[in-house]
Amino acid sequence: MTHFGIICPPVTGHLNPMIALGYELKQRGHSVSLLGWEQHREMVEATGIHFVPILSPRQAPQPDQKITSSRRMRLRHKLHRLKQRLQPVDHQAYTQSNGISALRIALAAYQHWSAIALRAAPAVIKAKGIDVLLVSETSYGGSTVAEYMGIPFITICVGIPRHQSSAVPPYMTSWPYQLALWARIRNRLTYAWLDILQRRILRLLNRYRRDWNLVPYTTLTDSASPLASLACLPKAFDFPVSLPHNFYFTGPYINDICRKPVTFPFDQLSDKPLIYASTGTLSNQASVYRCIAAACDGLDIQLVISLGGKGRDVALSNLPGNPLVVDYAPQIELLKRASLVITHAGLNTILESLAQGVPMVAIPGVLDQPGAAARLERSGAGKFIALKQLNAKRLRKLIQEVLQDPTYKDQARQAQAVIQQSGGVKHAAAIIEDVLDLAHISV
Template sequence: MTHFAIICPAVTGHLNPMFALGRELQRRGHRVTFIGVLDAQSTTLAAGLEFRAIAESEYPLGAMPKLSAQLGELSGLPALRHAFSDFQQWNAVLLRDAPGAIQEAGVEALLVDQVIPVRETLAEFLDMPLIEVCNALILNPDDTIPPFFTTWSYNPAGWARLRNLAAYLLFGRIAGPIEKVNEEYRRQWKLPLHSSSNERFSPLAIVSQQPAEFEFPRKTLPDYFHFTGPYHDSTGRVSVDFPYEKLTGQPLIYASMGTIQNRLVEVFHTIASACVGLDAQLVISLGGSGSPESLQGLPGNPLVVGYAPQLELLKKATLTITHAGMNTTLECLTNGVPMVAIPITHDQPGVAARITWTGAGELVPLSQLSVPRLRGAIQQVLTQESYKKNATRLQEAIRRAGGVSRAADIPLLSLSENFCHC
């Protein structure tokens, strides 16, 4: 038996897949402890995993909802900068508090979300095996791949690579303060400073919940990088009441802007207006950003709920209008549901770019969002069979990828080959 520690941001889009992976490892007889802030405790315990709190003074109970509310009112690069400003503090306290919590818990191996920039420093200091988990878009460097925060499609031309490099330089400036924190701790812990970006990644195993078919062509990934497909399930998720009796039997359009970037109320008004007159029923999930009563009187009288049982509704959906969060996108594709994407920030533009590149949907940039533009995209995806066919093609790719079972195989195999803990 191996004792794994899970470390990831305490937000739904990262917790849900990590918990699914943790439960699969637990089912196989291993021990799994989540290391994080107090706001993740109740959901961790509901998922059946162990919990260890860190950073209790900086992140008391209720801190994460406040941060999410602030972030939910922003979009684009301002939202990215705001998130990285908060993330700088989180990574600093993670390096300060996590080693003690991990050692006290008796952890033997680390499962760390790839979005945690200090993951390799933490593992190196603890002298523990590190398995990276890509819950968001892959961050491994490749100048042929557009940065995750852009809606640029893949293009191997020289000018496109120069464009990508310029954008990566911009991102480097935004992320610079976090790297300074990383370097400070490496000096303090007498670890050699990183000389290249590749040294920040696990040398053991990296797993991604994308299927390979939902990624731009990459030629520089290490041979221990694995596309496993998504690892999500409904176990441990909070039960959500939903008025199924109000579904009309018409084709269902499900609209969700996620659980963080969901406070741009005008987006919901635009979605409702764009669906007026369609032979379909629109269901809007607010993702906790407000009460349904706050959006009464929307055009077309859509069914509005505070939260929705997303996995269940996607089994009934004909189309999803989404912020292009990775989890919602993969859950749509798991059910063969095409999408219209309205990305807000973080990796959502990059996910939306892959939705259009694979032909599984259309993209409407937030800066160009209007009722006519969105209505046109919705009608195009609803009426052209290619979108459904491509979503179904990716659904089959997800089935072949192996999912959570294969994702759990990889760390166990890596540890047995390199450390003999399993």
Template sequence: MTHFGIICPPYPGHLNPHAALGRELQSRGHRVTFLQIPDLELKVQSEGVNFYPIGEAIYQPGSIAETFAQLGKLSAVEALRYSVDFCQQMVEIICQDAPKAIAATGIEVLLVDQLEPVGETVAEYLNLPFICISCGQVIHRRADVPPFFTPWNYQNTQWAKIRNQVAYYFLDRSCQPILQTINRYRQQWKLPNYRHIYASNARLAHISQQPPAFEFPIPNLRSHLHYVGPLRNASPQLVDFPYDRLTTQPMVYASLGSVQNTKHTVFCCIAAACAELDVQLVIAHGGGMSAEIVQSLPGSPLVVEYAPQPDIMAKASLTITHAGMNTTLDSLSYGVPLVAIPITFEQPGTGARICSTVVGEVLSLPKLSVSKLRSTIEQVLTTHSYRKNAQKIQQSIQQAGGVKQAANIIEQVTQSQSYQVVEAL
């Protein structure tokens, strides 16, 4: 059996899918250990996966909560810029501590999130096999594929390629502090420099949470790229929910994820838009709203801190989301159409895929209004084609294999790698 190490960003949208993958691998007899900052110890252990701390000499306890609080106040490019400093600190932590942690724990293979690219550098330095995992969109770094942070649709034309390349150029420019820190260690470890951020060097396998149908029509995809669908299985954490308060009205489920959940004006707009419709609004705010703010929301929404999302999605008629990949895929797993309000990071790119697959509608955050949101909700609820298209994605998810297929691929390529090493000896 193999000991897998997980290196991923310290955000729930990445931790939860990786934890599901870890549980699946553990159920097959493997050992799995998260290498993470100390603040995440209880979270990781509550998900039933091993934890090993890194960054104890550098990391200031509580910094992640402060980072979340600040990111929750920002949107669009400002949020991206703010996150650079924290990402740079994570590079230092991983480069300084991960090699020692891997040696101490006996980790044999790394599972590296595409948004924590320095994990690949550590694997290359230690000559360890590694597999890239994309919890958000696959970042292709190809001229014909729009960058993840843009709302652009796929167009294989010369002008679109130029536009995409310009956007990628500015992405690399804005991420120079991260690239410079990674390259300082790569030079120290006698590895060639990285020229571009998020350009994975994975060769064994690159696994994506997207199902094949929820992607642009990109030609000539790499043979080691696998769209397996959402990485999900039962978490040991139990979430209480007041099911007795659900009505027979069509349910509209609203969530802004775990970082943007302090956008009170957006929640207020959602509540006001639903107040005059014959629907029951269920809001999961993830701890982002105080009791006073909850009481001030228009209408009579059912508001909870957390919801058992799969159970709720099974009952929902519509999901309102910030276009986070996890909530989007959970909704589509049940054939539920969406109204998306992208805020930052990869959310505009997820919104572009919602538009291209016509599983919902996307509204611009700066132009959001109660009347526009209400009419969009009515449109998606009453136009059958949105649900029909969402059900097509649902079928693609069911056929893609999910976390079990991801584990199959990981076992296959790591066994093949081990066989090649034995043959070489």
């Protein structure tokens, strides 16, 4: 059996699917360790997955003796310069931003997390005897760590895949799929601009790669595994694109046992159609929630709003229509009862909603949320409205359209059937085992 190590950003949208994948591999007899942040120890260990804390760069031990003393000194100096200009993600600034500002903050977070993994993970991997790494696509340092340690790794795409094809709009845009020449040129120029925004991450990786005698990356897409890349996205939900032979669409990684139990007042639910609203890390939270409540006020429905743990940061009182507002909600249970979901277009929520056959209205925020919203609308299972265009009147119109037009429900049910046939986390685990077996790596 294999000892798998998981490296992913310390955020729920990455942790939930990666933990579900790790749990499935553990059920197949493998050992699984998640290299993470101390605050997530409880949620990881509750599934039986071994939790290994990743120390900060300042506290982390040195990598093994493959690095000479002179190279180690240069590495320390470069890391010191990096820490002078790079701070951990400012969650408050992120949630109060949108567009390019939020994208810059998120990329700075990816850089920070990559720096920690590059500095701390090698010693941890060696000490724990990890054989194979499962690396989230945006954990850019994970592939370099795996190469340095001489162990195989597999890329896991828990969001919109970052493939850079001129026919596919960049993940952080809500542009529709178009084959016109002008659209391809626009896409290519936007990818070039995105490469500029990401160049600090690339420089960080290449500093380590040069010091570790690895071939430097040309772009961040070079960090994908040569063995396999797996996407939680069902193929039918993505834009048409030509992909490498080792890229697999597996469907979402969902497992109720990987979720922390949540207390919820089910006795307060009525017999009216349920609208469930969960907006993740959208900006201007209070104004968005008030807009959702105002849009639903007067409709013959019951609105449940989940704050996603932000209750202490979002001051809400006297919302129109008196919706049921909770800090956390048992999302899967509510999706089974819901007639409509209002979402920030986080891919996990979209896929979990489609897995229950529930149509959506999306209010995409940042990162790959616009791209996910564009794919949702293209699937016919929902509509989206840009955050800058959001007001109660427009949102109410979309809510009524999706609730009253049976086409959206029908398309959501078709997507549900596709997801059920995709195999999801079991299919992903089987692919991982098969790929390692074909590569003559013991599993």
